[in-house]
Amino acid sequence: MKDEKPPTRIQKKNREVILDAALEVFSQEGFRGATLDRIAKVAGLSKPNLLYYFSSKDAIHEALLRGLLSTWLDPLRAIDPSGDPVEEIMGYVRRKLALARDYPRESRLFAIEILQGAPRIAPVLSGELRELVDETAGVIDGWAAAGRIAPVDPRHLIFSIWALTQHYSDFDVQIRAVLGDGDPFAGAEIHLEAVFRRILGGGPSLSGVN
Amino acid sequence: MKDEKPPTRIQKKNREVILDAALEVFSQEGFRGATLDRIAKVAGLSKPNLLYYFSSKDAIHEALLRGLLSTWLDPLRAIDPSGDPVEEIMGYVRRKLALARDYPRESRLFAIEILQGAPRIAPVLSGELRELVDETAGVIDGWAAAGRIAPVDPRHLIFSIWALTQHYSDFDVQIRAVLGDGDPFAGAEIHLEAVFRRILGGGPSLSGVN
DNA sequence: CTTCGATTTGACCAATCGGTCAAAGGGACG
DNA sequence: CGTCCCTTTGACCGATTGGTCAAATCGAAG
Secondary structure, three states: OOOOOOOOHHHHHHHHHHHHHHHHHHHHHHHHHHHHHHOOOOOOOOOHHHHHHHHHHHHHHHHHHHHHHHHHHHHOOOOOOOOHHHHHHHHHHHHHHHHHHHOOOHHHHHHHHHHHHOOOOHHHHHHHHHHHHHHHHHHHHHHHHOOOOOOOOOOHHHHHHHHHHHHHOOOOOHHHHOOOOOOHHHHHHHHHHHHHHHHHOEEEEHHHOO | OOOOOOOHHHHHHHHHHHHHHHHHHHHHHHHHHOOOHHHHHOOOOOOHHHHHHOHHHHHHHHHHHHHHHHHHHHHHHHHOOOOOOOHHHHHHHHHHHHHHHHHHHHHHHHHHHHHOOOOOOOOHHHHHEEEEEEEEHHHHHHHOOOOOOOOOHHHHHHHHHHHHHHHHHHHHHHHHHHHHHOHHHHHHHHHHEEEEHHHOOOOOOHOOOO
């Protein structure tokens, strides 16, 4: 039943080069806006050579998304239901922010895909992602019910984490334009640390507010 | 010095129709991904007819962005330095969220433009927008210094408001996939109301947390 | 009804799109 | 050195791109 040949050294390298170039282009232009010529030029290969390694533009894009999705969902899986609630959630925030800082192209590719209606990953969103969120939401709900964090809609809390962390990579240009020089992520780290600690609450004295 | 002819009734209507169609297409595909044929079909006009009203694809896109930017910046201008700090900021949050709910195409157009490096609006970002943010940051800083809201980096607070509100329109597909049926904005309103009140703090008892 | 400018369109253009193909080049192994 | 297969490419294809143009049509004022 095995008819797969083991990939050559050169195959492995060129596939990587192509996917890296495709990530660069797709994440800036979207699927329709990206062109094979551009990807080929960035990869330093000829266009027919691209199509020797990937059968079509769609195939490149699909391979890119497939490789991205697991990386993107992993941090959510790393939340430990038996850990300290605040620290577990703060850890997730930090992991997500690090992802946004270290893999801005991946973040943008994902963002542009969703913005354009996510036609190619819709099944994953309403399948794997939804299940994972439901699961995590249950954990967070348990923490809130036990009074270990302030009451909060767990799903919208997760959305907030996604929004606040991805914003720093996806809207990078806007943020740098407003802030001027310097690394926005330094300020972001401090800010999000404070913000989420306040959201999750320090304990009992929260309901007496205002 | 005036050489502008007053626009005909039919000119006004068709320009609107074209810009509306262009908003639809540009906000889904980005600049490069959008095609004149598509815009023409959505507008119900022939392609040469488009180019009778706008001299080029660029011209349509530019007109669209120009019209959008003021609308997009207005809510920030509406913050009243002499008002109640928490209510002023909460009002801004609500206005931004309403904008995201009622004008999702405009929100996505803006998002896709920034994602692609904002080559056409970079001057506005580092000019008008930055000044406006600086100004508002000063106001917020004053409120924080006076102890009327919890201490917070004003610029990152503004980023947070942008991120959390726009997320609900820009990532609409993902949110609906995770939440299932129903209007995400209903939950968003309640969630953001609670979240930002906690961020802004209820008063003096916040520093005793943890 | 006629006139004249505003409006609309079919036909067309060069450039670029994704993709094909046959032929040439390269590298490991005998 | 020769062979065989993996790799690379120049030339090319039909379709689509943004944009042009002359001719046809429309609509309001006389």
